[in-house]
Amino acid sequence: MAITLMTHGDVLVARVDDSRIDAAGAVAFKDEMVKLRSEPQARVVLDLQNVEFLDSSGLGAVVAVMKAYGENKTLELAALSPIVEKVLRLTRMDKVFTIHGSADQALAA
Amino acid sequence: MSGDPESIETLSLRFSSSPNCVRGALATLKAFLTEQRVPQDMTMNAEIVTAELLNNIVEHAYKEDPNGTIWLDAGLCLDCLCVKVRDEGVKMPDDTLPSGQLPPSDGPLESLPEGGFGWYLLHSLTEKLRYTRAQTMNITEFVLPKSSG
Secondary structure, eight states: EEEEEEEETTTTEEEEEESSSSSSHHHHHHHHGGGGGGGOEEEEEETTTTTEEEEEEHHHHHHHHHHHHHTEEEEEOOOHHHHHHHHHHTGGGGGGGGGSHHHHHHOOO | OOOOOOOEEEEEEEEESSSSHHHHHHHHHHHHHHHHTHHHHHHHHHHHHHHHHHHHIIIIIIIOOOOOOOEEEEOOOEEEEEEEEOOOOOGGGSSSOOOOOOOOOOOOOOGGGGSSSSHHHHHHHHHEEEEEEEETTTEEEEEEESOOO
16 A cells, blocks of 8 residues: 655645555555554644545544554544545544545644 | 437446455446446445445455455446346355444544444445345345435
């Protein structure tokens, strides 16, 4: 799972460079993201601008990452494409995350 | 589509029970619907629910064995898409579909659900979702209306 990391002060932006977080790649995604637990930034922004598709496996993996970060680190989402937004909204998991229109907006927040 | 109100555009796929073959089948289904100028929302719903069903077959019917076969037949009518998926994996427990209740997400962080979303998505976005078994074959069918949420 290709993820590009950029730090901006207290924020770590993790941009997924694969177009799908699905059953085929959810475990690899989770493993890569959980590794960031050891990074010092308190906020991790998951930039999903390239992700066109998220299924229930992908959603479960994102939740697992958030749980792995615990209370010490927040996981926020940015740049949801239509299917990603729809899956989060239908499952009511959009209420669980802070969601930004873009990574830039997350940094300005 | 032609002027005949009974005409149906169809798609028939046969592929292996691996996650990458599932991706390929979904891409083919999406291209078919796009080519048929189906409303975007319906194409999105079709990809979402078909992915959940196929993932379930790979994981539970075939228990991650990539050598199984999956058949997908889709028929596009004037106002809906009918999908039938067949596999030769193990049968559904209790010969019935999971009910698909949405896991609650209003509790503390450590209680947040990591699964159980798939059947909820299938039940809520489709109509006439049904499962039957014929000899060694599992048959799951559903209808996606063209105008929906």
